[in-house]
Amino acid sequence: MTEILYPPLPAGTAVSSAALGMGEKPLTPARLAWRRYRRHKVAMLSTVVLLFIAFMCVFAPLFTKYDPNTQIRANGVLQAFLHPQHGHWFGTNDKARDMWANVLYGGRISLEVGFVVAMVTTIVGTIVGVVAGYYGGWLDNLLMRVTDLFIAIPFLVGTILLSRLPGTQAWARTIMGPPQSVRAVIFVIAVFFWMPVARIIRGIVLSLKEKEFVEAARAAGASNFRIMFRHLVPNCTGQIIINTTLAVAAAILTESALSFLGFGVDAIFTPTWGNLLSNSQDFLDGYPYLVWAPGLAIVLTVLCVNFIGDGLRDALDPKQLSV
Amino acid sequence: MAKSTGVHVISDDLDEDRRPVAGEPVLEIRDLHVTFRTEDGPVYAVRGIDLDVAAGEVLGVVGESGSGKSVTMLATLGLLPRTAQVTGSAKFRGEELIGRKPRELQRIRGAKIAMIFQDPLTALNPVLRVGKQITEAIRAHRSDVNESEAWKRAIELLDMVGIPRPEVRVREYPHEFSGGMRQRAMIAMMIANDPDVIIADEPTTALDVTIQAQILELLKSIQERTRTAVVFITHDLGVIARVADRVQVLYAGRTTEIGSVDDVFHRSRHPYTRGLLASLPGLAAPGRRLNPIVGSPPSMLFPPGGCAFHPRCPLAEEICSTEQPPLRAIDELHRRTACYFAEKLVPGVET
Amino acid sequence: MFRFIVRRMLWAIPVLIAGSFILFVALHVTTDPVKAAIHHNVSPDALIKFKHDLGLDKPLLEQYWIFLSKFFRGDFGTSYTSGAPVWPELRTALANSLVLGFVAGLFYLTVGIAIGVVSAVKQYSWFDNLSTGLSFFGLAMPPFFFGLVTIVLVGTFYETHFHSSTPLLPFIGGVYSPSTSGFDLVDRIKHLILPGLTLSVQEIAVYSRYMRTGMLETLNSDYMRTARAKGISERRVTLRHGFRNALIPLTTFAGIDFGAVAGGLIITESIFGYNGMGRYFLDNLHNADYPMLLPWMMVVIASVVLFNLLADLSYAWLDPRIRVD
Numbered sequence: 001m002t003e004i005l006y007p008p009l010p011a012g013t014a015v016s017s018a019a020l021g022m023g024e025k026p027l028t029p030a031r032l033a034w035r036r037y038r039r040h041k042v043a044m045l046s047t048v049v050l051l052f053i054a055f056m057c058v059f060a061p062l063f064t065k066y067d068p069n070t071q072i073r074a075n076g077v078l079q080a081f082l083h084p085q086h087g088h089w090f091g092t093n094d095k096a097r098d099m100w101a102n103v104l105y106g107g108r109i110s111l112e113v114g115f116v117v118a119m120v121t122t123i124v125g126t127i128v129g130v131v132a133g134y135y136g137g138w139l140d141n142l143l144m145r146v147t148d149l150f151i152a153i154p155f156l157v158g159t160i161l162l163s164r165l166p167g168t169q170a171w172a173r174t175i176m177g178p179p180q181s182v183r184a185v186i187f188v189i190a191v192f193f194w195m196p197v198a199r200i201i202r203g204i205v206l207s208l209k210e211k212e213f214v215e216a217a218r219a220a221g222a223s224n225f226r227i228m229f230r231h232l233v234p235n236c237t238g239q240i241i242i243n244t245t246l247a248v249a250a251a252i253l254t255e256s257a258l259s260f261l262g263f264g265v266d267a268i269f270t271p272t273w274g275n276l277l278s279n280s281q282d283f284l285d286g287y288p289y290l291v292w293a294p295g296l297a298i299v300l301t302v303l304c305v306n307f308i309g310d311g312l313r314d315a316l317d318p319k320q321l322s323v
Numbered sequence: 324m325a326k327s328t329g330v331h332v333i334s335d336d337l338d339e340d341r342r343p344v345a346g347e348p349v350l351e352i353r354d355l356h357v358t359f360r361t362e363d364g365p366v367y368a369v370r371g372i373d374l375d376v377a378a379g380e381v382l383g384v385v386g387e388s389g390s391g392k393s394v395t396m397l398a399t400l401g402l403l404p405r406t407a408q409v410t411g412s413a414k415f416r417g418e419e420l421i422g423r424k425p426r427e428l429q430r431i432r433g434a435k436i437a438m439i440f441q442d443p444l445t446a447l448n449p450v451l452r453v454g455k456q457i458t459e460a461i462r463a464h465r466s467d468v469n470e471s472e473a474w475k476r477a478i479e480l481l482d483m484v485g486i487p488r489p490e491v492r493v494r495e496y497p498h499e500f501s502g503g504m505r506q507r508a509m510i511a512m513m514i515a516n517d518p519d520v521i522i523a524d525e526p527t528t529a530l531d532v533t534i535q536a537q538i539l540e541l542l543k544s545i546q547e548r549t550r551t552a553v554v555f556i557t558h559d560l561g562v563i564a565r566v567a568d569r570v571q572v573l574y575a576g577r578t579t580e581i582g583s584v585d586d587v588f589h590r591s592r593h594p595y596t597r598g599l600l601a602s603l604p605g606l607a608a609p610g611r612r613l614n615p616i617v618g619s620p621p622s623m624l625f626p627p628g629g630c631a632f633h634p635r636c637p638l639a640e641e642i643c644s645t646e647q648p649p650l651r652a653i654d655e656l657h658r659r660t661a662c663y664f665a666e667k668l669v670p671g672v673e674t
Numbered sequence: 675m676f677r678f679i680v681r682r683m684l685w686a687i688p689v690l691i692a693g694s695f696i697l698f699v700a701l702h703v704t705t706d707p708v709k710a711a712i713h714h715n716v717s718p719d720a721l722i723k724f725k726h727d728l729g730l731d732k733p734l735l736e737q738y739w740i741f742l743s744k745f746f747r748g749d750f751g752t753s754y755t756s757g758a759p760v761w762p763e764l765r766t767a768l769a770n771s772l773v774l775g776f777v778a779g780l781f782y783l784t785v786g787i788a789i790g791v792v793s794a795v796k797q798y799s800w801f802d803n804l805s806t807g808l809s810f811f812g813l814a815m816p817p818f819f820f821g822l823v824t825i826v827l828v829g830t831f832y833e834t835h836f837h838s839s840t841p842l843l844p845f846i847g848g849v850y851s852p853s854t855s856g857f858d859l860v861d862r863i864k865h866l867i868l869p870g871l872t873l874s875v876q877e878i879a880v881y882s883r884y885m886r887t888g889m890l891e892t893l894n895s896d897y898m899r900t901a902r903a904k905g906i907s908e909r910r911v912t913l914r915h916g917f918r919n920a921l922i923p924l925t926t927f928a929g930i931d932f933g934a935v936a937g938g939l940i941i942t943e944s945i946f947g948y949n950g951m952g953r954y955f956l957d958n959l960h961n962a963d964y965p966m967l968l969p970w971m972m973v974v975i976a977s978v979v980l981f982n983l984l985a986d987l988s989y990a991w992l993d994p995r996i997r998v999d
Contacts, residue, residue, distance in 0.1 A: 039362070151930070152693040152978045156940050157955065161697075164704040253816050257941055260818045261956070277818060281945070288826040295819035302814035310810075402899055425908055433905030440903075445896040448915055450922070450993055460904040496994045512904065 036315040043311020046304035053301055057107030066101040068271050081287055090293040094283060099276075103293050106271035109182055110252050110301070113272075117189045117251035122244045124190075125197025126236070130228050132198065133205030143202065147195045155192060156257070162188045163263045180266035189254050197243055204236050238316035245309035249302045256298055273298045342519070342550075343378035343416060349519050349552045350376040350399070350436075355411035355421075357391070357398050357576075366623045368394045370576035370631075371411075373650070376520065379550040383567030383584065385557060385599075389620050391576040392556045396522045400436060401428045416519070434464040437513035441525040443505035447497040454478070454493035457512045464516050480511040484541060503534035507541065514545060521546070522554045527562065539566055560599060564588060572596050575621055575631035578650055580660045592665040594636045630661070638664045682986050686979045693975045698738050698968065707754055707962035728754070728964075741968055751965035753958075760965050764954070768936065768973060771943075771950035773862075775935030778870040782877040783928070789878070790885020791917060794893060805882060812879030821872040821945040828868070869946045873939060877931070884927060888920035895919075922992045929985020936977030 037043060056063050066072070072079040072092055080096040082088050090099035132143040150158070165172040167179035177183035208214065209232075217227050233240075258264030259274025266275075273294040280290035343349050357369035369391040376382045386392045397403050399413040399420050413420045415436060420428065432438075440446040448456060457480060458473035468476070474493065481489035484507040497505055506526060513521065523542060527535040543566055546553050555566055563570050563584060570587050572580045572595065580593040591597050598616040618635040621627050627634055633643040642663060650659045662668075708725050725731050729740065744751065750760040793802040892898060893916050901911045940952035947953070951970065958966040990996055 149689060149692055149696065151982070152689055152975055153697060154934055154974060154978065157697075157974070158700075160940075160959070161700045161704045168704055168706060249814070256816055257818065260816075261941065261944060277822065281822065284822065284826055285830055288830055291819070291822045291826060295816075295822065298816055298819060299811070299814045302816075303810060306810055306813055400903060402902055429905045429907060431905070432903050438903045440896060440900060442896065446900045448897040448901070448919070449995055450919060451915075459901075459906060463904060463906045463910075498995050509900075 033315040037311050040311035040314050042307050043314070046307035046311070050301065050304040050308065053107065053297075053304070054111055057104050057111055060101070060104040060108065064098065064101040064104055066098040068097060068102040068105040069269055070098070070101075071096040072098055081283075083287075084289055091287075091289050093276075093279065093290055099290065099293050102271040102276055103273070103297050106273050106276055106294065107297060107301075109265055109270060109272040110255055110274070110298070113182065113186055113189070113255040114248045114252040114305075116186050117193060117255075118244045118247035120186070120190045121193040121197055121247055122240060125194040126201050126233065126240060128194070129198040129201025130205050130232055130236075133202035134209060134224070134228050134232065140202070143198060147199055150192065150195055156261075158192060159188050159254070159258060160261070160263045162191060163258065180264065182265055182270070185255055185258060185264050188258070189251055193247060193251065197247070200239065200243060201236055204239060205232050208232055208235055241316060242309055242313050245305060245312055249305040249309070252298065252302055252305070343552075345377075345379040345550060347378045347416075348375055349378050349416055350374070350554070351412075351414045352395065352399060353412040353414075355395060355398060355413060356409070357394050357403065358408045360406045360408070361624075364624055367626050368407075368576055368623055369398065370626065372573070372576070372578055374554075374571060374578075376552045376554055378519065378552050380569060381546060381553040381555055381567045383555045383557065383563035383570040384573060385560065385563055385570055386573035387558055387620050389575070389623060390573040391623075392573050393524050395573075396438065396524065396554060396556065400432055400438060400522075401425060402432075402438075430464075433460050433513065433518070434516040435518055436520045436522065437516070437518040438522040438524060439506075439509055439513050439526045442529045443502065443509045444497065444529075446509060447505060449497055452494055452496055453481075453500065453508050457481075457493075457508070457515055460512050460515050476515065477511075480515055481508065484508070484511045485537075486511075502530050503537060506530060506534075506538050510538075510541065510545070514549075514551075517549070518551060520552045520554065522556070524556045525558070528557070528559070535562070542566065560588075560603060572599075575626055576623060577631055577647070578659075578661060579632065580662075581650070582659070592660040592668050593662045594638050594664075594668065595632050597668060598635075630663075638662075638667060640664075678990055679987060682983055686983050690975055690979050693979070694742075694972055695738060697971045697975065698741065699734065701964065701967060701971070702734060702737070705959065705962035707964060745969060745972060750969045753966050754963045755961045760969060763966070764969055764973070767949060767951045767954040767970075770948065771935060771939065771952070774866060774869055774873070774939065774942075774948065774950060775932065777866055778873045778877075779932060779935070781870065782874040783881060785874070786878040786881025787885050787921075787924070789882040791889055791920075793882065793886045794889030794920075795912060797890065802886075806886075809879040809883050812875050813883075815875060817872050817876055818941050818945055820875050821868070821942060824868050824872060825945070865948075869939075869942050869948050872942050872945070881924070881928075884924055885920065888923055889916060892916045892919045918992075922989060925988045925992060926985045929981045929988070933978040933981030933985075936974050 072082075072088075073096070078096040079092055080094055082092040084091045088098055088100065090103060092098055093102070128143060132140045163184060164179065166176045166184055173179070176187045214227060214231065217231050222231070255264055255272065256274030256277070259272045260278040262275075262278060264274050265272045276294035277291065277298075280287075280294070283290055352372060352374040355369055355372045355374075356367075359366040359368055368389075372391065372395055374382075374384075374395065384392045384395075394403065394407075398407070398409045399415075401420070401423065403409065409421055411421060415431060418431075420431070447453070451459075454474055454477045457477040458470065461473045461476055462468055462470070465473075478489045478493050481493055486492050486504055486507055492500070492504075497508070500508060510526075521542075526542070527538050530538065539562065542553065542555075545551070553566075555563070557563060567584050570582065570584050571578055572587070572593065574595050579595050580587060580591065587596060588600065591600060595616075598614075601614045602616060604613060616635055621631060621634070627644070629642070629644040629646055630636070630639070630648050633639040636643065640663075648661045648663045650661045651665075652659050707728070708721055708730065729737060732740075750764070752759050753763075789805050793805045796802055893912075898911060898915055901915045902908070906914075936951060939950065940956065942948065943950045943952035944956060951974070954970060955967070958970070
């Protein structure tokens with residue numbers, strides 16, 4: 001009879017998990033991601049700054065006593081072109097409107113456009129991408145061809161033309177709202193933004209489709225719908241979140257660009273950072289401060305969003321190399 | 324003259340480096356420590372390893388993932404990332420390798436010491452032709468060989484490793500090769516300069532079982548023909564049994580046992596090795612439960628004190644958790660083991 | 675490989691036709707030359723005659739067909755507003771845009787790629803951190819803001835602080851028009867600097883990030899380790915195995931990016947009054963000047979398609995894996 005070389009451990013032997021080399025209780029992926037995000041100091045700082053900016057814009061009346069369209073008068077005289085000074089931190093513009101107020105209220109629009117576009121395009125793009133990627137076939141082909149086509153049209157040209165549509169066609173007005181309204185601008189940008197999202201999601205779904213967990217789900221009797229939205233989409237979450245963040249930045253920049261050129265939100269009564277900059281063009285000689293305020297607002301906001309996006313990429317997709 | 328011995332052609336001209344005689348030590352690693360700086364803290368991957376390989380022998384290095392087996396060999400060639408801190412000594416035929424500048428190591432890499440990696444699909448550059456990657460290896464060390472000669476040589480090498488129609492294949496890209504052929508191509512690339520030591524880092528792990536056998540045969544035949552020293556890294560005990568002369572078992576960055584394959588497999592004197600052997604599925608009688616080793620390998624961020632294996636060892640006692648057992652010779656059989664209680668493991672018991 | 679090329683080229687044609695048709699329809703649907711002409715105090719009858727003369731009362735498809743056939747015969751017609759022939763103006767605008775696009779492109783590509791490579795090779799060094807910070811800044815900086823800033827700097831700021839009556843660099847005006855005779859290289863270069871710089875800011879940021887990411891990916895790949903294990907010099911390893919491989923995804927991106935050049939760098943040209951395809955578009959859009967706009971449209975789409983094709987082909991040339999089509 002041979003010796004038993006490996007007697008089972010006597011009952012009750014305490015084998016501490018630390019000794020066995022295992023760590024503390026396991027972290028969920030979400031908690032892990034949050035921990036990684038926290039480490040990214042710049043992203044954390046940017047989150048704070050962005051929240052602060054958003055807060056100031058949303059609660060603008062708390063931070064300025066002026067309405068963006070009120071014309072400042074002193075003793076009945078229009079106070080146009082005031083340089084930055086106490087009481088008017090960013091000065092006043094050619095129409096004697098307070099720039100600080102304009103930047104704050106303008107921020108509302110810019111941020112609103114940014115977030116709404118990002119949300120809408122992410123949702124639409126994800127749905128289309130998942131469906132096209134999953135079903136393949138003619139649906140997928142259709143998606144690819146349509147997006148191919150739209151890529152051939154220069155982005156600004158397309159958005160400019162589209163922004164003019166409600167001006168000439170009544171049916172467009174019902175969908176998009178009046179020309180050069182915030183709603184119209186959101187629509188115009190969203191129409192072009194959802195396509196890259198759809199393509200990216202489709203790409204991910206294509207690669208995930210072949211994995212075993214999909215087969216397992218199917219074998220367990222899951223419907224196509226369930227597979228798509230309970231299994232595939234959650235696996236794209238990381239990418240989706242990152243894309244959404246970048247979309248916010250891109251949307252803000254696009255809205256500013258369109259407004260700058262005069263095709264975005266109508267400048268007369270609704271300031272946005274873009275049209276504020278556009279307006280400043282005529283007065284560069286002598287009143288450059290009209291350029292700094294809205295411009296730096298855009299830069300700061302987009303910078304924060306981009307850093308947050310970078311932090312998220314670090315946290316959610318650690319294989320990706322970032323800052 | 325050269326064709327019959329094949330691989331020796333190129334080294335004819337290198338009179339400064341004579342081939343080592345059989346039994347002459349070619350690689351001597353002493354007290355190697357490798358620590359990685361990571362976001363979570365230092366990772367102690369290798370914690371004092373000694374290793375010897377002599378010309379003509381095949382040393383199998385066995386261990387689980389995280390045991391430090393690959394890191395040890397990468398460290399000797401200076402192929403670790405910048406986050407790695409390496410201390411200790413690794414001598415190639417008397418020449419110290421640790422701490423050398425990359426430029427000096429270049430002379431040795433690929434020419435004196437060659438390394439074959441695990442996954443040939445990712446280890447080969449996907450956008451360069453296979454032949455080009457081989458000629459690159461040749462011409463890096465032989466400035467007197469021109470491009471067309473190098474290509475001819477590449478074709479010969481591909482033929483030597485058993486790739487059919489080498490003159491066609493040499494112009495193809497890695498993705499046009501099958502997995503086994505890719506590994507053969509990698510082997511061809513690495514033996515092109517007739518190295519004294521071949522380090523094979525899990526060369527068959529990524530391949531099908533049938534292809535595995537072929538690759539092992541190929542390596543074995545090359546080794547027999549050229550009497551190159553081979554360090555064969557793997558976690559697969561079956562492979563060791565097939566190719567190695569001696570075996571060194573690693574656990575958590577340290578050596579636990581060294582000996583001939585026969586001794587270690589049949590008369591192991593370390594609880595870890597015994598546990599490994601006992602856990603092989605083939606050894607459990609049908610219907611009986613498998614015998615895995617309790618617990619899992621430790622995180623190298625916080626290696627256990629003393630003998631790394633003590634938390635999982637049935638023979639462990641107080642001293643095991645505080646003092647690292649030294650590698651000591653058991654008997655006249657030149658075996659060494661790192662366990663205080665090696666004597667308790669009754670010899671002569673078949674596993 | 676050959677089949678790949680042919681197939682890609684064949685695909686380009688329907689895209690060209692479809693794209694131009696979409697834009698054609700878009701133009702007709704979103705603008706109205708008749709309305710634009712109303713500003714010029716014309717009677718309603720004259721307007722109807724005007725519309726008929728221009729063939730604008732015909733069905734859309736017929737108009738499109740007429741336009742296409744005329745286009746491929748080289749007949750671009752004359753402008754609605756000025757009556758002058760379309761082609762010379764279009765040609766000027768195209769030339770100007772191409773010059774700006776390529777000169778700036780050469781600049782920002784070299785700089786961007788170089789920065790990206792060095793940042794990746796010396797990851798986490800001061801250079802890397804600095805260039806990363808600047809890249810983020812550049813990406814957040816809309817070109818119209820930067821353009822205005824430069825104008826302020828070389829204009830007002832320069833004039834006040836350096837006591838000059840003229841700005842440091844000219845910031846208005848195109849480089850070439852049909853009326854200018856002679857070729858003043860220095861003047862041309864001076865006119866290119868500011869718009870070129872403005873264009874480059876964002877592009878350098880984008881390309882350097884792209885290159886850095888690509889390089890880091892290749893630098894950490896297994897085949898880099900294999901190359902080193904072969905004993906090749908570090909420089910050769912970085913260039914031949916790292917850089918070359920990292921360049922591949924960049925070409926696709928660059929192709930698309932350059933394709934947009936002919937579409938006009940609308941914003942940059944608008945700020946600097948640069949007489950390129952972008953300015954051309956905006957000016958003629960205002961007047962809904964179809965004869966001016968339609969050929970413009972064709973040129974733009976053709977260039978986008980062409981550059982995408984080139985990008986695809988160069989990608990296939992660089993990466994043999996995708997030639998299996």
